[in-house]
Amino acid sequence: MKGIKIVTIGGGSSYTPELVEGFIKRYDELPVRELWLVDIPEGQKKQNIVGNLARRMVKKAGVPMEIHLTLDRREALKDADFVTTQIRVGLLDAREKDEKIPLKYNVIGQETNGPGGLFKALRTIPVILDITKDMAELCPNAWLINFANPAGMVTEAVLRYGKIKKVVGLCNVPVGMQMNIAKLLEVDSSRVRIDFAGLNHMVYGLNVYLDGNNVTNKVIDMITSENPSMTMKNIADFGWEKDFIKALGIIPCPYHRYYYKTRKMVEHEIEESKKDGVRAEVVKKIEKELFELYKDEKLDIKPPQLEKRGGAYYSDAACNLINSIYNDKKDIQPVNTRNNGAIASIDDDSAVEVSCVITMEGPRPITVGDLPVYVRGLVNSIKSFERAAVEAAVSGDYSKALLAMTINPLVPSDEVAKEILDEMLQAHKKYLPKFFKE
Amino acid sequence: MKGIKIVTIGGGSSYTPELVEGFIKRYDELPVRELWLVDIPEGQKKQNIVGNLARRMVKKAGVPMEIHLTLDRREALKDADFVTTQIRVGLLDAREKDEKIPLKYNVIGQETNGPGGLFKALRTIPVILDITKDMAELCPNAWLINFANPAGMVTEAVLRYGKIKKVVGLCNVPVGMQMNIAKLLEVDSSRVRIDFAGLNHMVYGLNVYLDGNNVTNKVIDMITSENPSMTMKNIADFGWEKDFIKALGIIPCPYHRYYYKTRKMVEHEIEESKKDGVRAEVVKKIEKELFELYKDEKLDIKPPQLEKRGGAYYSDAACNLINSIYNDKKDIQPVNTRNNGAIASIDDDSAVEVSCVITMEGPRPITVGDLPVYVRGLVNSIKSFERAAVEAAVSGDYSKALLAMTINPLVPSDEVAKEILDEMLQAHKKYLPKFFKE
Amino acid sequence: MKGIKIVTIGGGSSYTPELVEGFIKRYDELPVRELWLVDIPEGQKKQNIVGNLARRMVKKAGVPMEIHLTLDRREALKDADFVTTQIRVGLLDAREKDEKIPLKYNVIGQETNGPGGLFKALRTIPVILDITKDMAELCPNAWLINFANPAGMVTEAVLRYGKIKKVVGLCNVPVGMQMNIAKLLEVDSSRVRIDFAGLNHMVYGLNVYLDGNNVTNKVIDMITSENPSMTMKNIADFGWEKDFIKALGIIPCPYHRYYYKTRKMVEHEIEESKKDGVRAEVVKKIEKELFELYKDEKLDIKPPQLEKRGGAYYSDAACNLINSIYNDKKDIQPVNTRNNGAIASIDDDSAVEVSCVITMEGPRPITVGDLPVYVRGLVNSIKSFERAAVEAAVSGDYSKALLAMTINPLVPSDEVAKEILDEMLQAHKKYLPKFFKE
Amino acid sequence: MKGIKIVTIGGGSSYTPELVEGFIKRYDELPVRELWLVDIPEGQKKQNIVGNLARRMVKKAGVPMEIHLTLDRREALKDADFVTTQIRVGLLDAREKDEKIPLKYNVIGQETNGPGGLFKALRTIPVILDITKDMAELCPNAWLINFANPAGMVTEAVLRYGKIKKVVGLCNVPVGMQMNIAKLLEVDSSRVRIDFAGLNHMVYGLNVYLDGNNVTNKVIDMITSENPSMTMKNIADFGWEKDFIKALGIIPCPYHRYYYKTRKMVEHEIEESKKDGVRAEVVKKIEKELFELYKDEKLDIKPPQLEKRGGAYYSDAACNLINSIYNDKKDIQPVNTRNNGAIASIDDDSAVEVSCVITMEGPRPITVGDLPVYVRGLVNSIKSFERAAVEAAVSGDYSKALLAMTINPLVPSDEVAKEILDEMLQAHKKYLPKFFKE
Ligand SMILES: [Mn+2]
């Protein structure tokens, strides 16, 4: 018997131990026999450190999972069952630029939103599309489980331009919301179910059920009266205006702060960047410490310090998704997939983030009907932006990139858009071959 | 023979001579026998001045049009054929607040957009809905031709909550665009046709035809290469980033500057307000001068100085619409009306501004299909806002008003939204009975 | 601990032992403590026979399930968890008329299709709507699981006019298709999944998966080359024209024969009716025999002879549905529920029969996108008919009934529609109080 | 100055004098300088007769319109402004088969509906698509005005597979309905306007306006109480069941009799065919007489006998359409064009027959919203059929043809469909090269 072959592209990431732990925990029902960690030459050092830690973890756990390390993506992809992508084109240096340059213009500097999100898309999408070409050839039946951000735009790009059809985009935001709401309700998270709908990093909880009963209004009351902490490691924990949330009637995600509290978030980012540096700088430090830890030959479990890194539940989300596809679990998970009519005001062939039942045929969206009219506009604004960003990424067309930048709700003017665009194009030149063809 | 009876609510407006001139010019095909100028006690003085000018104009023209002045709306409405509304609840003082208060928060201060647009809606909608009640009783077959701003939200409100069905919202923005584009093409405007679609003050020219041939790309090239002046009296004439417009592929309206050039417009407004005061203050001066002119008993035509006031083509738009309905002209005019499927991504029962063929049954929208994906988001954002604003205006619900304010794309944060809301509610208290019930 | 209370309206039905057996089998995970069999005075004798058999079955199985018999529906409904309806207004005599009268006009005589289906709807819908009134009062949180035919129209009626929202319509057709296809593929039915979409008794299998792989084309090849028996007890087993099914590309249900083989089916029905009588007459005989068996005090299991009756898998479908709601199983079952965007060309608020994931919040439809264009017409024809039939049933309006009859695809002319309508109205007068008000 | 060049393919048709008269009448505003009558060798004799009559008509009228006769289609098309197609592939012999063969199976034998309509589509579509190829090359800016039946399916085919975009399908059914309703109301037809929506030969009048007032209910009352003659030359004048039309609430077209009175129409056709022969046979006789008349060198006007032929208003419809495009008349005409959202439940890119405002940019559909739910099914059934028929015509695929035949609402069974299909394929073999490739 062969078992499952998993290929993780960007395998040298500090998140990998999460994934390894996830596979170890689930080994009985999800027998991963081969885990291939693929990386690029610049990442080889980290790949080795993480790879060795992974091997120690596997050994300690006593499961027969082989850990393969390679720089040859095509060698790894051959006959894979699942391919996970957790790449960061340009590494944390690029993220630092994504976060810093917009701030100079008093514009949100963020990895997946605003100008930073656009550039991350421009750098990442061509690489992922290349991976789908290899997959179509080497493992045409495999699922691509993409964690690489911006996961929504990457999924949109693969749905429209990818060479494979089996793709899912994954994010830990919805599961984080579920955990926070469960905590708020003081119940185990397994008793809570939420109808998620929207886009990646712009997802709403439309209804909350506790033991099958709709408790949305109660949760909204609690959110507005108790002002609980409901955010993520990388997003400042500012509460919402109570009457606003009350009238909204549904539950925004932490990233909505960038849109509904833009001014406060920009001010906060500028302040923070002066104090501790931007998030990339913070993360660099954490990563450095993590890799020091990972080097320790005595370490054979996922170190608890990894939690600071910010990807809480990512491993669980990923392993659960793979597990549910593999075992036809039919549980309900929010993922990024082809809309197919789930949300009426978004095109059928666009990517949405929506609660799906996960079967061995992949995720099947549960119908939403339409989004409440009050959020339809913002969600469609981001989809307009995503569509323009994907076109820009695929074509390398300057005017499409300026269009994407200008229509992004976080960018306040076409002139500012152009200035930021020009500066960021230069800064990321090395990773934007489509824009700088010889 | 009885001829047409027209009732103009807000008849004391400085615009009225435009309308009178329009009816005089068209008398042969559009025989207006009675024009009733209705106003409120606070406006009686102006009403008298304007009414007398109107009478002199009619006399000079030699047409048998009776000018009636009254403060009794119900008396006037009896058996009307067309009711035009050009009211300004709270007069220019209220507009001044709409323009000034948001600026304190570095937010666009504008009559029909952003917080100012919201408050103009909150003040105006209940009054217009009251008028529809009277109309349902006194002239159930009359058409309501609404010029009162914000015309889009007023139309939305009448479609959802009005007691009559025959309503059209009117704006001079599209006709202004047509004039500007004709000038750019150096042709007579009658040879140019534009497919207009969107919302009031957020309308796009999707296609431009010259003598039946699609010249959209040519016009976009000219706009991006010649940077022509294409704006209105009340909107700063900043050009567009060329590559942005090129990629957009359609023609925005002057008001789009508030959305695509927000930062520049706020800065400009703040500067202007320090120099000449906000637009309301400028207009007050113009109005004062106009009414001085109007008083002159020798004046018996529309004085040329009226053009400075800013309502270019309003009279033509209004008279043309009435004429086309009355005479079943079947020409194509952009008006605010029930969508009915014209724009796919907007609800059938919402108001849109779209090219319609004007028949004796009223305006019939021409199908658009859907808006280009790159503008679908922004247009739907404004529709989300408009829907919330209408709910707030009808209910007087504070949280709905905060929702509307927060989701408006020009308002940068829920906290800022709340601060502006609270200050403006106090400032406009007198005209917001729904929000300040005893 | 209280356990589950189930109320079965029409509890004297010969199907009840199926249900009882289903609950007994699942007792461990689905602890039904009270089963109330409700019937009307005309059915009391059968109710007693079935009730006593049920008690013997429960006793034999050794489960603590109480069997209650009552003629007082309201007494039974109090605090119910699930209400199942399996009523037959007018009993088999009415069905006999539904089947015989249309045949006189050379029109399909069938219980749920054509004129018979219309009259079954006219008789049944008012009774079910009455039940929902009682439920809203006595057990507002209970689920209504309706087996009463025509299940699609009954669900449509409850969704539009019912006093409760928790309703599911149930049919054994899809599960039968799955069994037949599994048999065809020679695999266990648990390995087969089918995307079902359409309406009740007009449902298609859009995709067939075997172990997660799409084998639709293979199944269609097998159907066209092997011409397997794929029908139900009450539908003549005529094969399809191969090229027709090949071009259709999806799998019709047994009832589609009435639409795609209308002439053949009418001829066959006429022939059969001369030989063995219509189906109601056959069933009457079977029922009589069954009740003789049920009387046997030694019988304490479901007698195997029940299978001839035609409701294969009904019990399984019903018990599985209740079990999945109760235990939040999240398995995928095809049921009749609110469309909510699952099928694009059908209104959101109409009933459809579609694969749903069954949760403790009820069935959640999985998105279909749209039906293939070649079947969109027929499915919408039936929905047009169903909508007219529901309006007729609720209003008792003669012209609405004639409209429904005329637009039914099985009725060949408005004159014939009127003749059949008039004859059937008289025949069923007793059960159509809305049409014969004093 | 050059004037307008019109090319009429199938110019030898007996209808041509209608067209010539239409152009003569409108010469002042629509200066047709060249009219090219194109035909095939088999039609040359008739072409000469009609051509000579046309020349005499032109001479008599004293207009400088040149009549050109040619068998060389490409020569004629060069630089055309409008191309009209009135071809009949296989001539009246083919029509006779379309009408006779289905009758053998007790199925409607009709030129544009049922099996006859399918075969007319299979013969005609490839020829029209070839014409669009020539047009794309020789007169890319010309409008194709197609009268060739089945006009709906031909338009659908050109929209999906044609090499040009400027196509309109034309039918005289709606204008006939308008005339009949005006007669019923005893008013001049110019005072009546009807919102037409549906498909070709399946169009409904949704609203009727008299002088701008909605009189639909009044018209329906008159139709149901007076049972007026409202049909066309080729369709038996059977009245509707009153309660059916009352509940329908909109006005069906004469062809709807084939669907709502199928049985009666089949019986009538069989009877007629025994008496006077099928319609093709009647027409053949009329045509023969007409051509005898046309030959008369003294005839220099359109002979009144042409009216018997059945194409009443065709010439007016065609000339009005061309005139309105040429002169940007912006009047409202019902034509077959791309839906583009006019009817919600039909795909945007499908052909519909709908009221359009006719501009120099072509017909622009007026929004309908959606069809009333009670007719949505039938209309979509025909669209399903049309889509299958177009696919069959373009591909020559037997199974697609069987699919189209089976799903046609007039064909009662897949077996019958196959029998008719097989017999008709053989009968029309000569004109179906796609189905009989060597
Ligand atoms: Mn994420």
Ligand SMILES: [Mn+2]
């Ligand atoms: Mn305006």
Ligand SMILES: [Mn+2]
């Ligand atoms: Mn059933």
Ligand SMILES: [Mn+2]
């Ligand atoms: Mn026709």
